[in-house]
Amino acid sequence: MALPQRQAMRLLSPRMQCLSKQSAIRQARFISSRYSNSTSRSVATAPAATSSIIDQLTPGAGTRNPLDVRAARVEYEEQKQYHLQRMRTAGMGLLLTFGALAMILFNLDLDSIEQAENKRRGGQQLDASDEANARFQGKEVHVIGAGDGKRIVAGSGGQEIELVETGTSSVPHFPRTIYLPTSSVSAAPTPIPGIVGVAEPNSRENPGNIANQEEYTLVGLGIRTVMWIQVYVVGMYVRTTDITTLQAKLVKHINPTASALIPSEKEDLKKKLLDADESRAIWGELLKVPGIKTAFRISPTRSTNFSHLRDGFVSGINNRTGEARALTPGVVTEYDSEEFGRSVQDLKAIFKGSNAPKGSVLVLSRDENGTLDVLYQPKPEETKGKEMERLGSLADERVSRLLWFGYLAGAKVSSQGAREGVVNGCMEFVARPVGSVETMVH
Template identity: 60%
Template sequence: MSAPTRQAMRFLSPRLQHLGRPQPSTSVRQIRHASGRYSSPSKRTVTTSPPSSSLLGPEAATAAQVQHNPLDARAARLAWVEKRHYHMRRMRFAGMGLLLSIGGLAMVIYNLDLDDIQQAEEERKRKRTGGLQLEAPDEANAMFQGKEVHIIGAGEDKRIVAGQGSEEVDLVETGTSHVPHFPRVIFLPASSAGQATVGTASPNSQDNPGNLGNNEEYTLVGLGIRTVMWIQVYVVGMYVRTKDISTMQEKLIHNVNPTASTLIPSEKDGLRHKLLDPEQSRETWSELLKTPGIKTAWRMSPTRNTDFGHLRDGFVNGINKGKAEHRQLMGPGSAESEFDSEEFGSAVQQLRAIFTGGKALKQSILILARDEMGKLDVLYQPKPEGSKKAVMERLGSVGDERVGRLIWLGYLAGSKVSSPSAREGVVQGCVEFASRPVGSVETRVI
């Protein structure tokens, strides 16, 4: 080897050794000082590429690729975890959508009222043929407390009666086939002492022989359906003792016009507005319920099997809502409310104790009766089985009139009531009462 060649190899050896070392990164930025030749700042930095693997050999190239590969094990793991989380989120959303779809379909099927569909079809057929329907269209509507139901006439003048002759009972359609009819008149015991049969039969009649305690007649004011979301829970109707209707008439009429004996159309609209207004309705009904001598009652019939616990929770929630609204009307910093006392709390506990255990089956009857002084009586009649008559029994009573008053206001007053349709029905009945002269009593209320 000639001398110039050996001299060149000595100069190249350090350079080859430097190239064989692993570089700290895939790119190295070298900064050059600015000169007149490079006036652009973007040309002041130069990026050099990594050395070619052909100069380092296969082992060095493999080590360099493993060290400098951006898709290393940690990065691959993170990418896999992120992708897995993405697909898990999609699976959860898809599963929730599937469950909601199945649940919604089940609720629709469960609440699909085939009886109403069949009844509507029968009504369309009757209108198409022009004939008069003399009997109820299906088996569910054909009987009422063991008596056969007949529909006499058609249109607004039709009558629905159960039984015949002196024992016939006038009925009102409720709007649901689960509990299709309510009686226009019921009879309740005059006293809360002892046990007495409560129903639609007059005292000491053929259907009610020897029962002289069941001697007070109550007339239906209005009714409606209590619903939770879209599920029907029970049909509820308000009754007033028939001989107290004149007192209620006078109170309702004088609430609008103190000197009138009946209301003209414009005044009837004013009464309707007062009974539907959230604030004025509370004042009107509170004054009416505090009037001594007026007996009222709520008759309830479940549209599906339930239990006393659910009914109790509904009544207690109504009481709590009434307390909150009363406190809101009093304003902050006011004195203690009449519903904050220990005596009232004990009375609510008595109401809770009445509804302990027990089932309330479909088409059974629960009555909340409020006497002249506001005492609350709770009575229950199970659904009759076959031809056997069911006897209504007294479950208990609460002496504090505030308990019954708040339950009544929960159905009749405020911005949100337990059953808007029931309030609308009661308001319509009250307007009908006030449209007749004081003292005229008509048992049929539409």
């Protein structure tokens, strides 16, 4: 019985709308004739009232017949979707608010806030600069001179360490030179004796290490960020005795007959070092084995752990292997072998679950044969006398090459700031005659 009634209502609905429409028209005509003595009023008011009433009663004009079941169902669904959309928007806004709050709290530098609060309570700002009041690995930092010619050193009395500003207050300085062991895994599988860091050979901090330490000079540095959060400062070093070789290869790549590059040639080299394909070719040539010794020094700007660092390194390797496969589609690359896969797994095993506090030092060194050494030292100023330990070594030069490419070559690098810093350092090298930079360092 319900079905015939519903069909009857559907048939009746258009008829009722039609009757309502005619009634509205008759009412509008009655209003118009009532004021027939005033022509201007009938012309001005009757059509407008007629049009308004007819439009309101016209199907689809915004008013639905309450007896039309289908129209009522459509209206219910529209209201439901409207309220669901508002709930989704409100929920998304709430999630974004909590996410932004979490990011702000995670990125908050409590040390800087504490220093600012201490200064405020002290009442007066100290005359000395922040650099002069800072300490580097337990040594007081001094600023000598001003402007482009200023020097920043830590310590005094023949134990000075020349520093370079990093651009972040979390890790404000990097040493211009460091000293690393000469031996690789094949020659010295035992732990490294003495402190490996910025101490000069045969110094009080690192006595008797002339035979097993080599000097490395900073090429450039930068900050690795994830979104807008600073993760660590990374700087590239080259063995000081290899600077001449690095200079010569960079210069000869642009001008085979020159000993130094002129400004236009320097600009050409800079563009190539920042280009995705050209940079891969140039650094591939510079990292050929046997070749030069290089290293990356990494210092976290906030407390982290080896797992996070490892994931970043492996991600960089995967990106570079993907680029290599894209350049040679359908061709088996040197990174498709099982041996290379085992080497990547060995790299992961080196970084076992351990914390890397803010200001600690991780060194990735690559010798002339491409062997990777991973060295680590906790915060030097808090662990005086603690040796820098070797976490592990890896002989497969493809792993270290791709790690280096992750910072220096390809379309997307781990730290664009570090890449630009290294490129700018190379520009300073090639602007001077080959062999002169090594002499200036000494």
